[in-house]
Amino acid sequence: SQQGEEDPQALSIQEGENATMNCSYKTSINNLQWYRQNSGRGLVHLILIRSNEREKHSGRLRVTLDTSKKSSSLLITASRAADTASYFCATDGRGGSEKLVFGKGTKLTVNP
């Protein structure tokens, strides 16, 4: 079963706009990772945020984590057509396992 739930399931915006995707999860975590997947391709790692971090930036990406609400958000600023992809959050459990539990993803379409 999926632990994470991304919201919205689909998002369509214009180039230059910001895109915000949310992720909720159910159990305590060590880390939360965001991935991008272009159609039919593998997962590209975007950012990892640890449970003791609240915010992290990488280029045009900004990720926040609220462990009290068991939620995270991914903000892509000044979006480009090349950002069109599905975005997934993935959480790991405690105990040293490398097992990731994924949400169903947000399908982002950036229109030129």
Next chain:
Amino acid sequence: KAGVTQTPRYLIKTRGQQVTLSCSPISGHRSVSWYQQTPGQGLQFLFEYFSETQRNKGNFPGRFSGRQFSNSRSEMNVSTLELGDSALYLCASSRDRGRGNTIYFGEGSWLTVV
């Protein structure tokens, strides 16, 4: 530095056959995991290997198996293929086990069972 490499990228098999998929992790990475991605179930964890030992297993039938070699390369095998096994199989690697490891994925192997 090469990423996670999976072979083959695409394959078509017939029901009842078996298939072996291969994964070469990033150099220096010792943990390898496998995931199945389908439109209906999404991304689901299959198993994790570290130091040639299976450390964790997902909720899949025994037809799904894997192994890891001393050079950290991994294979997964699916026997007696069913139509529902059609999926993208993704391999992932990380440097070690434990907290804070970034987990990198390969491009996947597309399996179609007819």
